[in-house]
Amino acid sequence: MSDRTDTPEGTEALLTRTQSAGNGPGNPEVAADASASKAGKIPFMKHESAMLHVTGRALYIDDMPEPKGLLHVVPGLSAKPHARLVSIDLDAVRALPGVVRVITAQDIPGENQTSPVHAHDEPLLATDLVQHVGQPIFAVVATERAIARRAVRLARIVYEELPAVLDIDSALENGGALVWRPLTMERGAVEPALEAAPRRLKGRVTIGGQEHFYLEGQVAMAQPGEAGEMRVWSSTQHPSETQHLVASVLGRPHHLVTTEIRRMGGGFGGKESQANGCACLAALAAELTGQAAKMRLDRDDDMVITGKRHDFRVDYEVGFTDQGDILAVDMQLAARCGWSADLSGPVTDRALFHADNAYFYPDVRFRSLALKTNTQSNTAFRGFGGPQGIVAAERVIEEIAFATGRDPLDIRLRNVYGTGTRDVTPYHMVVEDSISDLVMTQLAERCAYRARRDALRAFNATSRSLRKGIALTPVKFGISFTATHYNQAGALVHVYTDGSVQVNHGGTEMGQGLHTKMVQIVMSEFGLDAQNVRITATTTGKVPNTSATAASSGADLNGMAVLDAVSQIKARMVTFAAEKWQVTPEAIRFTPEGVRIGESLVPFRDLVWQVYFARISLSASGFYKTPKISWDAATGRGRPFYYFAYGAACAEVTLDLLTGENTIDRVDILHDAGQSLNADIDIGQIEGAFVQGAGWLTTEELVWDKEGRLRTHAPSTYKIPACSDRPAIFNVTLLEDAPNREATIYRSKAVGEPPLVHGVAVLHALSDAIASLDGYRHCPGLDAPATPERLLRTIMQVQARAAQGEPS
């Protein structure tokens, strides 16, 4: 084990082992290419649970058989955004028949803390202070969920209200308290460069938050075992963290707590840290009652309790030339983080990491402000701050385009990162493989961007109440956790004596197809079909100390760990076979027909049996850590990302000038998934991410009232895209012949988060439609979400400006 974990370059250690299995020479790059060549042959597979999904047989946590005497837990929530708890009278709650136990902070045997970043600012249950409407104060344990739901309403809580800060503006006006240190990224000298720039302009863009709306709400079930053991089934993207926090709340060592998750009904970042509350309260209820306990949040409670995508206010200043070349950019990115740190630090960091999107800024300064507010603690959401940074970057592009009278696409192409020159990011990482111009140019040609833009302008010239718009925007997304230590993964592979294989790894399945890709790797390496490879539920009992399935890293990290484990077993089998058949290791290959050993073809299960009989282990744990990366927040320098994923999207919309209603008429996407592990799954990720991104920037609006209550706390009021909101014409293509230049698993690229950014094209297409109202002379300054109301407001502002003094 230690030789592997301690190797400075995990990939090399791994690839050396691959070599010993006869798959390639010693040079890691070449060896990885040998692996990459497999990608063409990697067995095709539908989602490993597809059959279970469509027949309703896929088990989610609430579908599992319920243990005898199962109790149900429902939290009692704060009704005030910021208040001292004067008194909590729970007598009526306790008195309701069916209520077994009421839990308050005093009942917690261990630590009353669930901060995922050890900020110690997130009690599981409030003690004397509540900091947002929806913060859990107590929990009711009852024989039936409906009883517990009724019981929580009987609590009598007296609050002493304190001033509440609810949004970014009021946070800045009231001292700007932060939940995390600000980050500054700086390269060159931004102020002199702005001074010297021939043209400069300032502006502000506000960007709304987003509710995850995973279809399966937060849920956990806990069952106490013997000798202090606690088993927790949790719909979590981060089983290890859930395990650690349950242990900490119960005051136990980690080894007594096991967390398990077979699949989630969607996660999107919303179950990275936000799953911990349910798991801890279910475990606490199980601990205090000695009976199994389940906590499944009602949708409204879920939306009121849990954090969302951060909304941002970005103030920017840019200096540029008359031709539209960017000279200097200064940005402050302020985020509403909610009442506790949660993951807001790394989220606001990542907003900065992406505030350049695909563009080189010669002199640059970015600053983050992670503002504390009396609202839900905002958290991870697909893109993790990156999309917000990119929206800001694209607004800057748009400003320059209108200021110089040029097509925004031309401004984009002028300013993309170069290769070998103009290639250093604001965090001093060199972009080694910028392909943004290639991707944008290829897409523009494929979807006839220029000709369609001309046609739309002709339409707009005569249309009375409808306007059309088009935009083509790129994404360059950095892949790796910026918390470097998270870039590690483990796997456990067992080969049984009948030749069937069980694979387990640290990643979690939330629909993204991670488990499918892991099965494909095992199938490919051993030459097996899908029936002989079974992937099992993710559990901290099999692979410990795992990272969250997040940052798009699932397949990159766990795929290499699975490959490592498989390679170890293969190496043992090869050594055995080479000796027995008297051939060189290079003469042994695992193929779908069986194992080729020199001239012989031996069925896999026969070889397995012989290896077993020779008393050789057929089980291995694999490990991987991402090479090359480093990041120092104190200096704002490093190489936080192993590589970048690229893509571009072109959107065309029609906008109703009387109402602000609109339709997405056509979308074309070209996306870089490297050498795709599974094109069906990757295209599914891209299609879904686009629609989710478009929803974020259009109809998905979070509204809090003056009392700090979230008014959009159910799908009746919070509108994610419905079926008819998908683009009428929707073409998604993977970039061809684009293997990852880094030695990732089969030269693939991460695909979870980057395509969410393609939704930005819709925002800009809407903006383009509005800009037609004053002859494309001004940047309309369209903020997000572009609801019909916001669009109508922006339409009328532009109409008023056009009518005011600018005779056309």
Place this chain on the structure above:
Amino acid sequence: MRETIRFFLGDRLVTLDDVAPDRTLLDWLRHEGRTGTKEGCNEGDCGACMVIVARRRSSSEISGAEGEASRGRAMPSGVSLRAVNACIQLLPMLDGAAVFTIEDVGSAEALHPVQQAMIALNGAQCGFCTPGFVMSMVAYRNADTRSDDDAAIDSALAGNLCRCTGYAPIVRAMKQALAAPDSSFEERIRTLDDRLAALEDRADVEIETAQGNVFLPASAESLAHWLVAYPQTLIVAGATDVGLWVTKAMRSLPRVAFIGQCADLATIEETEDGLRIGAAVTYEAARAALARILPDFGVLIGRIGSTPIRNSATLCGNIANGSPIGDGPPALIAAGATLHLRRGETRRSLPLEQYFLAYGKQDRREGEFVEAVSVPRQKEETFYRSYKISKRFDQDISAVLAAFALCRDDSGRITEARLAFGGMAATPCRAPRAEQALLGQLWNETTLEAARDALAEDFTPLSDMRASAWYRQTVAANLLTRFYEESQGETMRLAKAGSLTHV
């Protein structure tokens, strides 16, 4: 008098004698171990709990269906399949029906064509919404109105939310499944008619439980008598509103009359004067008839709730509950609809707008119930339009619902103006000052401006999570502008806002 409810769950006849009025179908199904049916939102918005409810068609339904151009597959049987949200179906409402869940339509060994297509075309990612989608898709495959037109599929699936796929692969799967031959599930449906007929005993049902009492009248007569005896009874038709009282407000329902299967309230009478739509007629059942009288409203109905909601929700329920944001009332007020109420043997009728007295207060007296609503056939010269404004096109509650009807005489002067709005006040109501600004005037831009200005006097709308007062006021006036422009021949409208091809 019967003291049980009876329905089929798949092939199994279920007889329940201790069923509380607030027990939801979803909770009961999951308790029965049918965990393929999921709870996503518990308020009828996400569709994860979708099931199919099969019932015998009424005679009018059959003749209507035969009139439709039925494409490709077998003619409709005597049984209709409708997707509904199990989370807000109250269990007693299922009396006399057959309920099918995901477990009934196919299995790994014998997949339904919809399931095959969902696998083949990658329609599932996390899989949590998938059973609900499959049920809506199976229902649509068997719907009289099925077509592989994108807009029709969007409408059929508007009640199912998916957060993973972006819907495109699901629509592709729907198209593939539409082209597939019948499966054993469909064959079973053809034999269902007789089994359902055997459950029809035309008896009133009365069940008393510790949690509350259930009454299912077999006729309006029974209901009328019951309400005189027990005026505090809550009347429930489709439960798409009352369901949320249970699942979200945790309200108990001590005494409920479920009228959804009351045969003589489930009728649509079409005469020379117009339509009379009974209190148990669902939006979906009323849609075709309404579209004949008010084509524009017929299209807009496609944006009220979603297909599963309209399969349960009734037009009269949308009126009776008095919501200021119900979409039916303003559309019907503009059309000059009349509401019919009944108490015992006493009946009265009133112009629909007069039913809404104040927020949460309707002109329904003790023991009285809404029996029907009449919608007059519009005069040839009447120009009628209805417009819905919401954040999302499908399955959203209106920020503003506007419906306008205008008549002019030979000289072009406006003789009749009915401007009705939802979302602008505490009740659905007309805009008297704006109407006054129109009457007697020529219908031109000057008159339009005067009416737009008067609208600002008519209403002081609220700001809430759906829209600000500014937006409501502005867009209400702009809809009047759209109405004017369309009356002058403008045909450009966003297709999804309700295409004008029908008028």
